[in-house]
Amino acid sequence: MAKSSVQYVCSECGWSGSKWVGKCPSCGQWGTVNEFHEARAAAGSRTAAPGRTSRTPVAAVVRPESAAKPMTEISTDSVRRLSTGFGEFDRVLGGGIVPGSVTLIAGEPGIGKSTLLLETAGNVAQEVIDRGADESSTVLYVSGEESQAQVRMRAQRVGAVQPNLLLAATTDLATVLGLIEEERPAFVIADSAQTIVSQDVDGVSGGPTQVREVASALIDSAKRLDIPVMLVGHVTKDGAVAGPRTLEHIVDVVCQFEGDAETALRMLRATKNRFGPTDEVGCFDMSGEGIEEVADPAGLFLSSDDIEVEGPCVTFTVDGQRSLPVEVQSLVTKSVLPTPRRAANGVDGSRLAMLIAVLSRHGGISLLNDDVYVSTIAGAQAREPACDLAVAASLASAALGVPIPRTTCAIGEISLTGQVRPVPRLESRLREAVRLGFTTAIVPATKRRKNRAADGSPSGGRRTNDSRLHVDGMTLVECSTVRDALKALDLTARTMKRSQAAAPDGD
CATH class of the missing domain: 3.30.230.10 (Ribosomal Protein S5; domain 2)
Structure with missing residues (x-):
């Protein structure tokens, strides 16, 4: 009898087991263990080695396209960060968006994540035009929660309407990857990672299996095509990023968008950043016309x-x-x-x-x-x-x-x-x-320190105000x-x- 591929994985710590339990035996959290199905292998992705039966798949050996290089010979002069149009956002990211990076923006419902990223998409699209890039350079905004007309209405309200800003309303991962391959945009936003579904794996939308597969596929496209990608992530009732904990490990930057629903103040802070510090915080003001950065929040x-x-x-x-x-x-x-x-x-x-x-x-x-x-x-x-x-x-x-x-x-x-x-x-x-x-x-x-002579002995025991x-x-x-x-x-x-x-x- 073949061994079942069904496992149960904790979304908080990653513990896995063959049986469901209400309380994770590793981290002690309740209700975090969910059913996990192993991804089905694509045809041709596994090969049988000589002397082995076809029932024992092994990874195929692929000859590398380019040899490894010494670190001193790798140049970073061609790496040019992309500005988000918000000085506060750029500072939190470490100076802007790094090409090929994957950033996860998490926050509570209604806090303004989609509005912030839609305005960012409009700013980047305008920057691409101002930079004098090729007219075919575009920005892709993928929404799995709203229709194109709804996103267009919000973009008009916040002033993010640009001719080279492409809107797509889909929840199919293959469609999203096809759009990235066809358009080769300068910047991609996926709203959100929990709503996009891959047809190649089992599991419900937003489950650990689907979120892991979607994030891995988008990261692979971002690194291979050198296109920066931003993902919107939902949070649980405790404020943690929903989905498997590995999602935060595999992305490059994790930002938390925080704020009180009763006030207009919003704070953006990086909890993980491979390209900059994690002790920066950005201040924003939420209004009916969108989000504005607050360079001096003292008032x-x-x-x-x-x-x-x-x-x-x-x-x-x-x-x-x-x-x-x-x-x-x-x-x-x-x-x-x-x-x-x-x-x-x-x-x-x-x-x-x-x-x-x-x-x-x-x-x-x-x-x-x-x-x-x-x-x-x-x-x-x-x-x-x-x-x-x-x-x-x-x-x-x-x-x-x-x-x-x-x-x-x-x-x-x-x-x-x-x-x-x-x-x-x-x-x-x-x-x-x-x-x-x-x-x-x-x-x-x-x-206050005592004055000391050159040999280190106290000089008269007088106290000074040098400290x-x-x-x-x-x-x-x-x-x-x-x-x-x-x-x-x-x-x-x-x-x-x-x-x-x-x-x-x-x-």
Whole structure:
């Protein structure tokens, strides 16, 4: 009896077995094991070696067309990156699209993946025309989810209508490969990898077998014809790329398109990039007319109100190579519930509970019996430990009713002992703060070194300020404890008593 070719493969870790299980024995995920059928071998792809029966197929030996070359003799002068038309997109890719590369763009439904790539296709088509290339140079956009008329309507809305932009609505892999062979476009977009089906293998559309076969065929065409290809990938409910995990391994670049559906801000970041760094992030603004890049997103994360009120405090977080401002706002009210409420948006809830406890124990401000609400502006994330000092200052400002000056920011990590710890890349954060008009910063205290003679011995035991950080245009207030930071901001219990004493009777 012939052995069955049916296997069960985990879409998360790639584990395979002969029986279906609800929980993957390798990674422990539930519901990720799916049925997998081995691809049927094409006729003539296997040959029988001498002395073997025809039932024992072996790979055919093919003589290489060109011999291997030393790396020093391989030139990259002819490699010219293709611009996407978005400076933010190009920076995330490492300077543009590399010829023959395969890029996977993943994101949640409705986040704007198709709109971003359709605008990119229009920009590349216009660049091909401006470059003075052959009139036959085209850009191919393949949609497996929409008809040609629907894509044309969206292209007209976002301004991506170009005469050399070809639209194809098909879900057949053979048709897609035939179009690439016939047109030899300068750029190909397939939307999406989960909707295209190969007739040569079994499996449902979007299954591990189909996704692997479609991706492998498109990658083979991209490398052989030196044509860059971009694939749209769906994500699971956990935010991971749908399909087999090997899909992320075989492509060259994997980008995540993120954002909050309630805001217009979109972030593009590379989680894998063979041709550039993976610590870059691109900012985009989603509107009814399409997607626009945001070269300076500082204005999106700061409120425009110049009136000083209690609660807000600004900090600076690092995302990739970019330093971004984050405004933390807090509201503290007396609780009427047995268990006070804690609500956080853009701030980690467990870290908020820790900072409330530290303020009570080491800052002299107790919020244990109050309802606390903390939020950020425009969907910004203040989950980095360097945002601790700003969150604590915001809570103290809201509790005491004392506003923090709009030109003051706070950067630092707070430990359970109430110490303010240093944070990485503090200087780049402060330079961005100076550029945005901040004049005072509450920062962790830096260690001061003793002067030493040439032989290494201490020279009189005098302390110097050679290790003190200095940024032009910024007054740095160094604090070693959270209590010192609150005193520097005039946020103490004594301040609250003074404000209550100054209030008129009946207030």
